[in-house]
Structure formats: structure tokens, C-alpha cells
Amino acid sequence: MAKGQTTVSDFAVAPRRSRSVEQAPMPAASATKLAELSRETRNADQPQEPAPLGTEADQSANRLxxxxxxxxxxxxxxxxxxxxxxxxxxxxxxxxxxxxxxxxVNCPLDYDTKMRLQKAAIENDVKMTTIMKAAIDQFLKDNGY
Known part of the structure; x- marks a missing residue:
């Protein structure tokens, strides 16, 4: 096949399946009615075929x-x-x-202060930032801010 000559009609496409009454979920009353109808058709020795689409029963079931x-x-x-x-x-x-x-807030700390802060954080199982926030807050409260 040439690239420019390919059309959609060149490919086989299956038709869409319609949703039949038997496959659709339905209330219990509709299911018993369907079972009674299928028993009657079997008793009449007629081949069992699905009901044609568009019947009143099918439309009411679809509405439900x-x-x-x-x-x-x-x-x-x-x-x-x-x-x-x-x-x-x-x-x-x-x-x-x-x-x-x-x-x-970035603030440079000397090595000893940083190690003391780290040791306090590890011993008290608290983050270093929490200790620094508490210290800053305490300082500001003490000085009236």
C-alpha cells in the first residue's frame, strides 16, 4: 500500500455492540419477569432470541x-x-x-556554637530550627518586642 492511498475504508472495523437487556443490571422484579418470559418461550418450543431493541420493556429498563x-x-x-x-x-x-x-533568616555561627546547638537538638530530640525559633522568640519577649 502506498502512503497516500490509504483510507479509513481499507480497515475492517467491527460494529458497536448494543447493550442488551440480559447484560444490563436490573431490579429483581424485572429479572423475574424476564425469567418467566424465557421459560414461556422455551415451553413453546420456539428458538430463544433476544427481544428486538426499542420495545417498551427495554425502554423502561433503560430508563431505570x-x-x-x-x-x-x-x-x-x-x-x-x-x-x-x-x-x-x-x-x-x-x-x-x-x-x-x-x-x-541566615546567620553565621561559629563552630562551637553550632556544635552546642546540634548537641542540644540531638539530646532533646528537637530540630535545631525549633531551638533557634524559641531562642529568638524569648529574646524578643525579654526586650519588649
Missing amino acids: IAPTQEARRERATARALQREDSRVRLRDLKRARDRESKHY
Whole structure:
């Protein structure tokens, strides 16, 4: 085959399968009615064939199974609003967390002070930043800030 001469009709495509009443989930009352109908057809020595699509029983079963377009649209809208609310809340939480942890202070420490800070953090099982924040906070309170 040449590259420019290939069309969609060159490929075999299977037709879509329609959803039959037997494959679809249904209420118990509909299932018993279907079983009674199938027994009657077997008793009459007729070959068992699926009911033609478009019958009233099939349409009522589809109404029970598949919601209307309006119901689908309402459900989709409700889910979209819920996802939007969740996304906004998550974004706000991330912004609040970033606001709290964004302000860094760099201060050079001599080797002995750094080792004392590290030893205090290890012995008390506390992070060094927690100790530094507490020390800075205490200093500011003592000096009226």
C-alpha cells in the first residue's frame, strides 16, 4: 500500500455492540419477569432470541438503568463543583503553609556554637530550627518586642 492511498475504508472495523437487556443490571422484579418470559418461550418450543431493541420493556429498563440527560448533567455539575471546592481549599492550605515557612533568616555561627546547638537538638530530640525559633522568640519577649 502506498502512503497516500490509504483510507479509513481499507480497515475492517467491527460494529458497536448494543447493550442488551440480559447484560444490563436490573431490579429483581424485572429479572423475574424476564425469567418467566424465557421459560414461556422455551415451553413453546420456539428458538430463544433476544427481544428486538426499542420495545417498551427495554425502554423502561433503560430508563431505570441510565439516568436522563438532565440527571447526568446535574450529577456532573455537582462533582465539578465539589472538585473545584477541594482544589481551592488545597491551594489555600498550601499558601498558608508557604506563608508560615517562607521567611528565612541566615546567620553565621561559629563552630562551637553550632556544635552546642546540634548537641542540644540531638539530646532533646528537637530540630535545631525549633531551638533557634524559641531562642529568638524569648529574646524578643525579654526586650519588649
